[in-house]
Amino acid sequence: MIRLIGVSKIYRRGEVAVPALRDLHLDIAAGEFVAVTGKSGCGKSTLLHLIGALEPPTAGQVWVEGRELGALSDQELTLFRRDRVGVVFQSFNLLPLLTLEENAALPRVLQGAPYEAARQEARRWLTEVGLEHRLSHKPHQVSGGEMQRAAVARALINGPAVLLADEPTGNLDSAASAQVLEIFARLNRDWGQTVVLVSHAPEAAAYASRLVRLHDGRVAA
Amino acid sequence: MIPWFFRLSLRHLQVHPGRTLLGILGIALGTAVYLSISLAAASALKSFSAGVSAVAGAAQWRVRSPGAPLPESLFQEVRRHPQVRAAAPVVESVVDLAGPAGGSLLLLGIDPFLEIPFRAYQFQEGEGLDQEALVSFLTEPRRILVSRPLAARLGLKKGDPLPVLVGARRETLTVAGTFSLPGGLYPLEGAVALMDLAHAQELLGRVGQLDYLDLLGTGPQTGDSLARDLPPGMEVVRPGALGRQMEGLVASYRLNLSVLSAIALFVGMFLIYQSVTLSVVRRRREIGLLRTLGMLPRQVLLLFLAEGVVSGIVGGALGLLLGVGLARAALGVMTQTLTSLYTPVEARELVIQAPLLLQAWLLAVAATLAAAWLPALEAARTRVRAVWHREDLEERLESKAGLIALAGLAALGLAGALSLIRIQGGPPLPGFAASFLILLAAALCTPWCARTLGRGAAPLLRRLLGPAGDLGCRYLAGSLSRSAVSVAALAAALGMLIAVAVMIGSFRQTVENWVHRSISGDIFFGPAVFSTAAYDHFLPPEILPRLRQDPEVADIYLYRCVRLPFRDRYVLVIGGSFEVLAKYGGLWFRQGQTDEIMARVGRAGEAPPAAPDGAQGVAVISEPLAETFGYREGDVLELPTPSGVKRLAIAGVFYDYRTDGPSVWMDIRQFRRFWQDEHLNAVRLYLKDKSRLAAFQTRLQETFGRQYRLLTLSHQQLKDGILEIFDQTFALTYALEGVAIVVALFGIITTFLVLILDRERELALLQALGASRRQILGMVLVESGLASLLSFLLGAVSGALLSLLLIFIINKQAFGWTIVFYWTPAIYLQTLALVLVLGLAAGAYPAWRALQPHLAAILKEE
Structure with a gap:
């Protein structure tokens, strides 16, 4: 379902080139829960950004559901991000202006769904992650764990082919972390949701069905 | 310890110089405009006084x-x-x-x-x-x-x-x-x-x-x-009294310009308020940390006040440089206006007076101090360890929006009360205070209006534009701490623009009607047709008999004008042929029957009236004279003449827009009895055959043009000439308004730049979630469009109130003129178009910036 062929990513800061990924090859099958681990700066987040079409690779190809992302137009990439990918960030990235319900409904609204229908779906997903009592709260009025669970609901609302999670427990205490990771595992187990989770925390990896270790921008043997 | 903290401010300035510089520029422009008017007026008067002293020796x-x-x-x-x-x-x-x-x-x-x-x-x-x-x-x-x-x-x-x-x-x-x-x-x-x-x-x-x-x-x-x-x-x-009388003569003109120039500074204050607020909001974590580390609330207050004041000091100083340059340009326009309205004034050299520079600079510093006070106080109140979320501030402001709007209504009520105060002579200070209160009221109502508009328009725009419309509305309603200030600044500038334009438009229309209704005559002929200051420019005496014999001339109106000191002002005394004037429509009186009044003044010209109240003559007086000194129809006016003080019965009060100087009009025969003066300054000719006007005009020029310099104007030419002088007089006013608009536009551009930059992460997130570029652009444009629309609506309402205040209170008290209010919808439409175009343009650039694809970098951890 996801295939990375000879992918490199080099960041340039002025004269300095910082390689994040080097000639990386990786296959992820549909329904897998993959945990990507490695030291800080090994390219974990970059890998996730490439799969989620948040940035293009410097070299190589990224294939998702049989489509090579480099061949897609700007418009197609936007639709791909909207319809096929759900992203959960370390810093939650909820819009402070919107309630949790509205935040979760946002991708559906952007997809063009009727406002009420989108909110109804959001309520369902928020209930799924245990936030039915926080629907009309704004992000700064709830805890970090609750914010992250709302972000998960938002990532799921459009029925993505792949759920990408970038250090989703990095800002959470252990209890909240466990709750969030449990949700990912349940989604994968019960719904067959493909999940790619990036984390440096060893306990996060324990929830995954497969572990990929990165070292200096390559998959470690 | 304190100076060390200021390094923080300096660092922020280094990182975001543009934001601070725009605030500084706003204050600089405001100061410059204020100073230029002060300097130009002072230079013109100084030159006049220096001339008077030099001649007095x-x-x-x-x-x-x-x-x-x-x-x-x-x-x-x-x-x-x-x-x-x-x-x-x-x-x-x-x-x-x-x-x-x-x-x-x-x-x-x-x-x-x-x-x-x-x-x-x-x-x-x-x-x-x-x-x-x-x-x-x-x-x-x-x-x-x-x-x-x-x-x-x-x-x-x-x-x-x-x-x-x-x-x-x-x-x-x-x-x-x-x-x-x-x-x-x-x-x-x-x-x-x-x-x-x-x-x-x-x-x-x-x-x-x-x-x-x-x-x-x-x-x-x-x-x-x-x-x-x-x-x-x-x-x-x-001899020195002459200079002082000149100052008194132009006092109202000068005061009005000064107040208008202060508006630009007032608008600049919004920019400083906004700049300090943005600084406080941006640095909320830093303040929380500093408070945790032991910084006292008053030190935080001082830190942010100092930032505002430094903007004032630097902006004020820049304004002084700019102001001197602007003053040179304003001096030319001002001397031209003073010459055409009052007395010949020549001032080529700008007199740079240190006290005026100091005054303008201190005003700039005081204005920024006042503007920075509230946001600095907010910063000082930040709780220890509390990381101050911008959302907290937004919520506080949102919850208080209603209360703030009530304060605005109270300000409006106070403005209404002030405008009811009638003053006799002196500057209309309550009226000016009321106009500032109206602008303040609009500013205080802005957060509530922005919230209401954002929420109210959301369902409609959601239906029309989808999520872009919905989010744009929400952002407007949810970013009050930043957008409301800019909206208020632009609304203030637009309000003044609309008010002044409506006032000038109404005034112009009133003058046009007045020319049509009270200045009759086919040809105006003489050396001093336009200038009411050319009292010693006479029609050569040999010309009148020749005109009397001309078979084409039906009637001749004789005109003689002198100017004399009257109490602390000057008064124009005009002698005219009332029986001729009466035949052609007479003057325009504010009350009474025109025919009766004209006939009464005419009869007094034939022979002194045998009046029971001891009046030695009859005259009509101009509205400015009646308003300035409190005369009414039927009163007796004591006028100094070369034959001694004469008691004149006031037969009527006529509308007069020649100058803001009061005038007394009497039959020329009575004038000659009092003045023993047979001179004429000009005549009006009434032709038997109006279709021969152009030919007759040419013949007059051919007959007398070689020997004399005499103006020969048709009624249309006179009207055009009067309106040209009118437009010249208000050129400076328009220029001042233009500057206020420019200052306000700085505000709106800065706001949207900062709003979008601050929201860069959120916009990137929206893109990551699948929002298309069109949707993001649409959202930002909806927000900036709504903000501009709100500025316009508030500006239109405050402008309408201000125009009524200017027309019926301030002008009436300052100059004594009745201006008929004329509704000019064009100015509203033009302003709406201008502000929407500029507002959308102000939003478009930051929106375009926000669309640059650096999603991953932006979404990375801070």
């Missing part, structure tokens, strides 16, 4: 007869008076230079021997005044001594001819030499010439007459003692 007293010449025989009488040490007779007139350079020339007729104790004219040797030149100056007619600056400017040498226009006559004077005045101070920037008294009397048609006598007395009681012994109608004054 050492004179302690001046004998004059307001609005009339003195008989020459009076000189010997005064000279022999026991309280008088020395006396010098003078005739003076402002003539026009006929050469290509043009301009005015003050011609002083003097007796050089009697002048010695008064004025230190330094007659130049060599090229100047030698023995032969002195003899020629004294003995030959039309010989003049010109000032050194004038000689230098026009390149004049001894023996050169100088063509001038004396009233209507073309004359050529000859330069006998040059003179200078100590200190280099001259009236009319040096455009002054001396002529022997007798020759000047002859040239000006004033043989046996003097304009004034300058005196040196034996003691302080000279003035009073002499005044008692003088014939009626004459007065003894201090």
Whole structure:
């Protein structure tokens, strides 16, 4: 379902080139829960950004559901991000202006769904992650764990082919972390949701069905 | 410890110089506009006063007869008076230079021997005044001594001819030499010439007459003692009083410009408020940390106040530089207006007065201090350890929006109460205070209006534009701490623009109607058709009999005007042919029957009225005179005339928009009885066949044009000319408004830049979630469009209220004019179009910036 062929990513800061990924090859099958681990700066987040079409690779190809992302137009990439990918960030990235319900409904609204229908779906997903009592709260009025669970609901609302999670427990205490990771595992187990989770925390990896270790921008043997 | 903290401010300035600089620029522009008006007005008046002092010299007293010449025989009488040490007779007139350079020339007729104790004219040797030149100056007619600056400017040498226009006559004077005045101070920037008294009397048609006598007395009681012994109608004054009277004359004009210029500074204050607020919001974590580390609330307050004040200090200083430059431009416009409305003024050099610079700079600093106070206080109140979320501030502001709006309504109520206060004379300060309160009220209502508009428009725009419309509305309603200030600033500037435009539009329409209704006549003919200041420009006496014999002329209206000091102002006294005027519609009176009033004034011209109230004459007075001094129809006015103080019954009050000087109008026959003066300044001709107008005009020019300089204007030309002067007068007002708009636009551009930059992460997230570029752009444009629309709506409402205040309260109190309110929808539409285009453009650039694809970088951890 996801295939990375000879992918490199080099960041340039002025004269300095910082390689994040080097000639990386990786296959992820549909329904897998993959945990990507490695030291800080090994390219974990970059890998996730490439799969989620948040940035293009410097070299190589990224294939998702049989489509090579480099061949897609700007418009197609936007639709791909909207319809096929759900992203959960370390810093939650909820819009402070919107309630949790509205935040979760946002991708559906952007997809063009009727406002009420989108909110109804959001309520369902928020209930799924245990936030039915926080629907009309704004992000700064709830805890970090609750914010992250709302972000998960938002990532799921459009029925993505792949759920990408970038250090989703990095800002959470252990209890909240466990709750969030449990949700990912349940989604994968019960719904067959493909999940790619990036984390440096060893306990996060324990929830995954497969572990990929990165070292200096390559998959470690 | 304190200076160390300021390093933080400096670092922020280094990182975000643009935001601070825009705030500074706003204050700089506001200061510059304020200073330029102060400097230009002060320079024009200083030049006038310097001229008055230079001509007055050492004179302690001046004998004059307001609005009339003195008989020459009076000189010997005064000279022999026991309280008088020395006396010098003078005739003076402002003539026009006929050469290509043009301009005015003050011609002083003097007796050089009697002048010695008064004025230190330094007659130049060599090229100047030698023995032969002195003899020629004294003995030959039309010989003049010109000032050194004038000689230098026009390149004049001894023996050169100088063509001038004396009233209507073309004359050529000859330069006998040059003179200078100590200190280099001259009236009319040096455009002054001396002529022997007798020759000047002859040239000006004033043989046996003097304009004034300058005196040196034996003691302080000279003035009073002499005044008692003088014939009626004459007065003894201090020469310096002239400068003060001039200041009084233009006081209202000057005050109005000053207040308008202060508006630009007021708008600048919003920018500083916004700049400090943004700084506080951006640095909320830093403040929380500093408070945790032990910084006291007052230190936080000081830190942010200091940032605001430094903006004021720097912006104010920049404003001073800019203001001096602007003042040079404003000076030209202002002297032109003063000359066409009041009296000839020449001021080429800007007088830079340190107190005015200091005043403008201190005003800038005080304005920024006031503007920075509230956000700095907010910062100081940040709780220890509380990381101050911007959302907290937004929620606080959102929850208080209703209360703040109520304060706005209270301000509006106070403005209403202030506008009801009627003042008699003096500047309309309650009216000005009310206008600032109206602007303040609009500003205070802005957060509530933004919240309501954002929430109210959301369902509609969601249906029309989808999520872009919905989010744009929400952002407007949810970013009050930032957007409301900009909206308020732009609303204030637009409000003033609309108010001033409606006021000027209504005023112009009123003047046009007034010209149509109260100025009759087919042709206006004379040396002084436009200027009410050209009292000694006469229609050559030989012309009138020829006009009377002309078979094409049906009627002739005679016009004579003098200006005299009246209480602390000047008053124009006009003598006119009322029976002719009555035939062609008369004047426009504010109450009473026009026919009856005109007939009553006309009858008083035939013979003095036998009035039971002891009135010695009948006159009508202008509305500004009635308003300024509280006269009503039926009252008696005591008017000083050369025949003594005359009690005149006020038959009516007429609308008059010539100048803001009050005027008294009477039948010319009555005028001549009081003034013993047969001169005419102009005539109006009524033709038998109106279709012959153009041909008759050409014939008049051909007949008299070669010999005299006389204006021959048709009614349409006169109307156009009056409106041209009108537009010139308000050119500066428009310029001031333009600057206020520019300052406000800085505000809106900065706001959207900052709003979008602050929200860069959120916009990137939206893109990551699948929002298309079109949706993001649409969202930002909906927000900026709504903000602009709200600015317009608030500006339109406050502008409408302000225009009513300007028209019915401020102008009425300052100038005494009744302006009829004319609804001008075009200005609203133009303003709406302008603000929407600019507002959308202001949002488009940051939106375009936000669309640059750096999603991953932006979404990374801070």
